[in-house]
Amino acid sequence: MYLTREEEKMLKGEMGYAKQVAMEILLALGEIYGAEKMVLIKSAQISGVSYMNLGEAGVEWLEELSTDGKVEVYTTLNPAGMDIERWREMSISREFAEKQIRITNAYTKMGIHLTLTCTPYLAGNKPSLGDHIAWAESSAVVYANSVIGARTNREGGPSALASALTGRTPYYGLHITENRAYSLRINVPNLRDEYDFALLGYISGKLCKGRIPMFSRVESANQVELKALGAALASTGGIAMFHVEGLTPEYMLPPQDRVEEIDIEEGDLKNAAEELNDNVEPDLIFIGCPHASLEELIMVMQRLRDRIVKKEMWICVSRSIKGLAEELGIYQKLERLGVKIVCDTCPIVAPISSLGVKSIATNSAKGVWYSRNLNKVKVKIARLTDLIEEAVR
């Protein structure tokens, strides 16, 4: 693999320990995937922040890198295992909180912004069409590639951090234009809202088998809907990019040589909803997977119609969306009605089973998928309107 003089210096340790480790990681990755060279990146998004996922070894590794590591590009962070300010209200143990704070301190020392969100594009890290970036967090990766038209592979926490520390990533996969073309056309039924888009993503992910899909016959789609579609697609199919005909920035790219065509019917959406429903009474109703936008907070407020929430209900957001909501009085109103606006985390990366949560309800197919398969809690997927009616009952 070709390395510039600066990259060679990093590899030899002439620019410090952290950059040397980072360049070793990137070189190994580039060689595995047959990259010819590195490409400079505009930003990084790092996953692997919750102590629940990192454990003691992860904390120590980050602290070691932070002794001389400094990031070269604008870098943001995925959610942690707790709300950094309200962890006591979440019944998080002091021991967990202390470990979590060691992790965020190490990242801060490296110059990384504590955005603690899976929607960096709603929190100031918004690349432009054609920018090379190195993002971890599957839902953010698929959104960046598909909706923004920036270019990133599905990085893991260590490779995204390595890219942040060096300002580079190996040039392969979705950084190359030809690899961004679709080879599966999916004709979709009428889609009403983000719930339908999430179900569509859930079904399609299973059908894609690694292929980039082109969704056809979508009349319109807003940011919330595309966010839900991509997150589900990335969860069930590991997909990092999709196109929507007539809507997303690169839908005009010529397709791959062979294109398969599949129809998804309304009945398939209903079947998917049944599959994602354990018919439980939820301990926690949760909105914001991926983290909610201001628009979603407004949707909840409008549907609540001043009624008090009687069940535990969280909306997970980034701190910047919370700030905007505070300025507009939306935050205060929702909290007055009994909704908890939770920042920096979500019920998937926080230790919710130790908080006594055994079942959750959400409108997110990704949220349901991981809650069931990773956290082993019972799940229920429902439209936002139905979740709210359940919350006020």
Ligand code: F3S
């Ligand atoms: Fe974000 Fe947690 Fe969902 S990190 S995408 S809210 S699983």
